[in-house]
Amino acid sequence: MGESTDLHGQKSSARAIPSVTELLKNREIEKILGQLPRRLVVDAIREALEQYRSVLLNPPHSASKRVSDTAAAIRDAVVEQVKESLRRFQTPSIHPVINATGIPLHTNLGRAPLSDQAAAAMYEAARNYVNLELDLKTGTRGSRQVHLSELLRKLTGAEDALVVNNNAAAVLLCLNTLADGREVIVSRGELVEIGGSFRLPDIMKKSGATLVEVGTTNRTYVRDYADAITDRTALILRVHPSNYAQKGYIHRVSLRELAELARERGVTLLNDAGSGALFRTEEHGLPTEPFIPDEVSAGSDLVTFSGDKLLGGPQAGIILGRRDLILEMKRNPLYRAVRVDKVIIAGLEATLRAYLLCCEGTPQGSPSPPSRHEAPLGIPIVRMLLENPADVRSRAEVLAATLADVVEGWFTVSVEDSTTEVGGGSLPLAEIPTSVVRLSPRTDRPAPVSVNRFSSLLRNATPPIIGRILQESVILDAKTIREDQIPITIETIKSILAKEPFAF
Known part of the structure; x- marks a missing residue:
């Protein structure tokens, strides 16, 4: 019934x-x-x-x-x-969020935020006609790469440069141009998988090259590479393990050793430097990351790296190296499919200029880049990585002091020193000092607040606040919260508490 x-x-x-x-x-x-x-x-x-x-x-x-x-x-x-x-x-689907995770190169949040100069340059390029491929002196067609190649040569000492839309595309273009139908030698310890389950062997297969693995997972020697070289060998590929690290009983062939072998045997050496850095990370208290001018001068025929990681620019893949090899890649039809547009070129040019103008000077007439590059603190990712921990602590304390009144009755608020990771497949061993604001549900409430529910409300607020949950507390990491975002964070949380009394 x-x-x-x-x-x-x-x-x-x-x-x-x-x-x-x-x-x-x-x-x-x-x-x-x-x-x-x-x-x-x-x-x-x-x-x-x-x-x-x-x-x-x-x-x-x-x-x-x-x-x-x-x-x-x-x-x-x-x-x-x-x-x-x-x-x-x-309403736009993509919009600004407040990164309270503490991870500066958070891939899900777009990796490196750009400098004001880079953002302004991209805005101007986007809304105007530009001399992308027009030589203003001669009135004839030019190359879009000229806006970047001279800067990259000055900064790295490379003969020439080519920029495409990301580092995976850079590696793919190199492999397809120089090794299609031939063999590429790679150490088993360098067969990396990058984000989104993209694996180096898969990229190799798409390029038309045949992968030849040498050595073992933890130990590879020069003789392993030498024994694998045949008349079908086109390249030796060296891959920087930027998103993982090996320790213990390991051996990796140095770049100079590989370069010497490649020269002796007439094989091209392609060096995928991963994140890449144009400042010496170890001079600033960070683990060593490949310094791109060193990767070039050590004998690499080609070097590739990302533009939107430690460099701090827009998404791009940068190829440096021999002029004849760069010219071959420009002639490859695949290049047109992976080239960058005017907006990316404008942002990357502004970013590279920031590095060039903060460097120690090079002796006049010297063909080499500066031996030491200062870090341009106007680039947000560089500033975050090198920031004085006391300044991060100060931001955390300012945020906590006001939040304590806002969330009274729902959470207890404390400030703690902590460490965070760089993210984005960069500096995997780095522990960056930071300070966090911990919001812990009050235990004297009849029904304790659900941190999962509160975290969801933060994510769906305007603007979204992306923190993390740790030990039944909501964590807001001041490392990636700008000073101007503190009052916005406070007002957003105040609004959430006013609207949700309390569906926790």
Whole structure:
């Protein structure tokens, strides 16, 4: 009897669902039609009606109340759903968030934030026509690479340079141009997997090259490479393990040893330096990361690295090396598929200029780059990595002092010294000093606050605040929270607590 009654209620509610025509005459929908294309509104109405019918005919336990809704209530619910759906089309999907994870190169949050100069240059390039491939002196067609190649040569000592859209593309272009149908020798200890499950052997296969593994996972010697060289060998590939580290009983062939072997045997040496750095990380208290000028001068025929990691620029893959090899890659049809646009070029140019203008000078007439590069603190990622821990602690204390009043009754607030990682597959052994604000649910409440629920509310706030959960507490790491974001963080949390009294 109960099932029959429920079925009758469902059918009655289904008959009460308004039609598309009826909803188009609704006053609120008519207002929307004055602002948005009719087809977009009609599609949203149809989707909302379909979802509502599905819920009525197959209600979950929590939605069983809906089967007895009146026609007016159903209409209002559908209209709200339509409005919410259309709001998503009117609001950008990608928007700024407050990174409170403490990880400066957080891949999921877009890696390196750009300097003001780089962002301004990209904005100007995006909204204007630019001399991307026009030689203003001669009035003839030029190359988009000229805007970057001279800067990269000055900074690294390389003969020439080529920029593509990321480092994986840079490696792919090198392999396809120089080793398609031939063999490439790689140490087993360097067969890396990068983010998104992209593996070096897969990139190799797509390039048309044949992978030849040498050595073992933990120990590879020069003789292993030498014994593998045949008349089918096109390249020796050296890969920097930027997202992991080996310790213990290991042996890795030095770059200079590989370069000497490659020269002796007439084989090209391709060096994937991974994150890459244009300042000496070890001189600033960080673990050693390949310093790109050293990678060039040590004898690499080609060096590739990322533009959006330790360099601190927009996403790009940078190829440095012999002019004849760079020219071959420019002639490869694949190059056009992976080249960068005017906006990326403008941002990267501004970033590289910041490095060039902060370097110690090179003796006049010297063909070599400066022996030591100062770190340009105007680039956000560099500033965060080298920041005085006392300054981070100060930001954490300012944030905690105000938050203590805002969250009183819900959380206890404390400041703790901690460490964080760099992220983005860079400096995997680095422990960067930081200070965090810990929000711990008060235990004297009748129903303690759910940190998972609170963390979700932070993520879905405006702007979203991305922290982390540790030991039943919400952690806000001051390393990646700018000073100007502190009042925004406080106001956002205050707004959450005011709206949610308290669905925790």
